[in-house]
Amino acid sequence: MERRVERNTSIESSGIELQSGMPICQTDLPLDWYQKEFKPYAEEYLALPNRQPETVLPWMDSYIEPALKHFGDRLMLLAHYYMGGEIVKLVERYGGSIADSYLLAKQAVMHPDTKLFVESAVHFMAEAIAILKNEDQQVYITNPKAGCTMEMMAKEEHVVPAFEFLQERYGDDLVVVAYMNTSGRLKALAGATGGAVCTSSNAPKILRWVQKQGKKIVFVPDLHLGINTARNVGIPNEQLFQWKGGLEGANYRPEGAALEALDASAMILWGSYCGVHTIFKASQVEYWRERGYGVHVHPESPAEAVMAADGSGSTAYLWKAVMDAPPGSKLAIGTEGHFVSNAREQAQRRGVEVVHLADIPEPGFASFGCGCATMSRNDPPHLVAMLDLLHKGQAPDINQVLVGDAVDESSGYRERLDAASREAIRRDARKALERMNEITEAP
Numbered sequence: 001m002e003r004r005v006e007r008n009t010s011i012e013s014s015g016i017e018l019q020s021g022m023p024i025c026q027t028d029l030p031l032d033w034y035q036k037e038f039k040p041y042a043e044e045y046l047a048l049p050n051r052q053p054e055t056v057l058p059w060m061d062s063y064i065e066p067a068l069k070h071f072g073d074r075l076m077l078l079a080h081y082y083m084g085g086e087i088v089k090l091v092e093r094y095g096g097s098i099a100d101s102y103l104l105a106k107q108a109v110m111h112p113d114t115k116l117f118v119e120s121a122v123h124f125m126a127e128a129i130a131i132l133k134n135e136d137q138q139v140y141i142t143n144p145k146a147g148c149t150m151e152m153m154a155k156e157e158h159v160v161p162a163f164e165f166l167q168e169r170y171g172d173d174l175v176v177v178a179y180m181n182t183s184g185r186l187k188a189l190a191g192a193t194g195g196a197v198c199t200s201s202n203a204p205k206i207l208r209w210v211q212k213q214g215k216k217i218v219f220v221p222d223l224h225l226g227i228n229t230a231r232n233v234g235i236p237n238e239q240l241f242q243w244k245g246g247l248e249g250a251n252y253r254p255e256g257a258a259l260e261a262l263d264a265s266a267m268i269l270w271g272s273y274c275g276v277h278t279i280f281k282a283s284q285v286e287y288w289r290e291r292g293y294g295v296h297v298h299p300e301s302p303a304e305a306v307m308a309a310d311g312s313g314s315t316a317y318l319w320k321a322v323m324d325a326p327p328g329s330k331l332a333i334g335t336e337g338h339f340v341s342n343a344r345e346q347a348q349r350r351g352v353e354v355v356h357l358a359d360i361p362e363p364g365f366a367s368f369g370c371g372c373a374t375m376s377r378n379d380p381p382h383l384v385a386m387l388d389l390l391h392k393g394q395a396p397d398i399n400q401v402l403v404g405d406a407v408d409e410s411s412g413y414r415e416r417l418d419a420a421s422r423e424a425i426r427r428d429a430r431k432a433l434e435r436m437n438e439i440t441e442a443p
């Protein structure tokens with residue numbers, strides 16, 4: 001269909017609280033990183049004498065509390081576990097909820113009486129809420145420049161030309177499986193091909209469902225999750241075909257032996273990845289295991305780390321592994337750095353020691369864990385500005401998330417589709433999400 005562009009866990013408390021005397025550990029962003037409507041708030045924040053809660057919270061309260069009072073139960077604040085610094089704690093302090101991307105996506109459905117969702121996370125997560133929401137609900141993101149780098153290497157303009165080449169060759173024998181970390185446009189591609197969305201925990205179930213149909217799988221966007229899941233469902237390496245990611249993927253056309261391998265493959269893997277998770281290695285797992293640590297990693301990590309670890313699973317799985325660990329136990333967790341810091345803080349109270357898998361204090365390793373930098377572009381001034389501008393009825397349109405928006409994360413510009421094109425994307429993307437639920441809930 002031709003599109004017309006109009007213009008440019010059950011959720012539970014993390015239990016982590018802001019502590020008096022401990023600074024708000026959110027690195028200040030340069031003033032020119034803020035959109036123009038947010039700059040006055042950023043200037044005020046940057047002029048505060050320090051980042052102690054005693055200083056920052058009264059400033060935040062002066063804007064946020066009137067907004068929360070005004071909207072009451074009609075508004076819900078949301079954040080992802082990977083949010084940097086203290087944003088997770090701040091969102092919880094103002095009555096918001098923290099979740100992984102799958103649970104975030106379901107919030108509008110779970111709370112039909114809530115009309116306004118303000119999310120501090122990355123764009124695909126906010127768009128997933130928008131896909132499932134009702135007509136009378138709205139979704140806003142506190143920073144429109146917050147994107148997932150894995151998703152940014154699998155934009156529609158990258159994947160669709162490659163898919164069209166594959167479709168010409170294999171026709172209806174192809175089924176697209178789209179990981180949650182995709183735009184609505186790619187989720188819609190999955191829906192239109194009879195495919196489904198998957199999460200890191202239900203990906204094996206979704207792949208088995210496609211296998212039963214005897215079709216060729218196109219898995220987007222995460223190479224490592226694809227490889228790990230293929231092994232889980234018994235697809236041998238020889239039957240995996242690795243496509244390229246980003247713009248290279250759009251233009252890649254295999255020839256000769258590569259084309260033969262493509263014809264023989266059962267699963268085509270898009271070549272995108274998450275820089276935060278690709279740093280993990282089997283040698284890091286061995287290092288901690290030798291020192292008595294249990295090791296759990298996220299399946300966006302390379303196969304060597306996943307295979308060496310004691311367990312692998314979603315953000316919710318990793319959080320549970322930490323929360324269920326008996327006092328005295330020691331765990332090395334291979335995932336996003338802010339999540340591990342928050343888990344460590346929580347676990348310490350119960351006498352559980354948590355380390356980041358890549359934080360190895362020996363020169364031979366020279367590695368360290370890192371946080372999701374793009375998600376951390378949501379900071380206190382973004383939250384304050386968003387809520388105050390919503391309260392004043394002056395929320396910038398660029399912060400509203402509609403289905404099918406294609407975002408340029410460097411400028412925050414969003415290419416927005418006309419209503420009919422949006423509805424077509426929403427319908428197909430919803431199909432893919434609903435199919436995922438049907439498959440995972442089937443006995």
Ligand code: SF4
Pocket residue numbers: 082122147148149150151181274275276277336372373374375
């Ligand atoms: S941690 Fe990686 S996969 Fe998750 S949002 Fe950040 S860039 Fe994307």
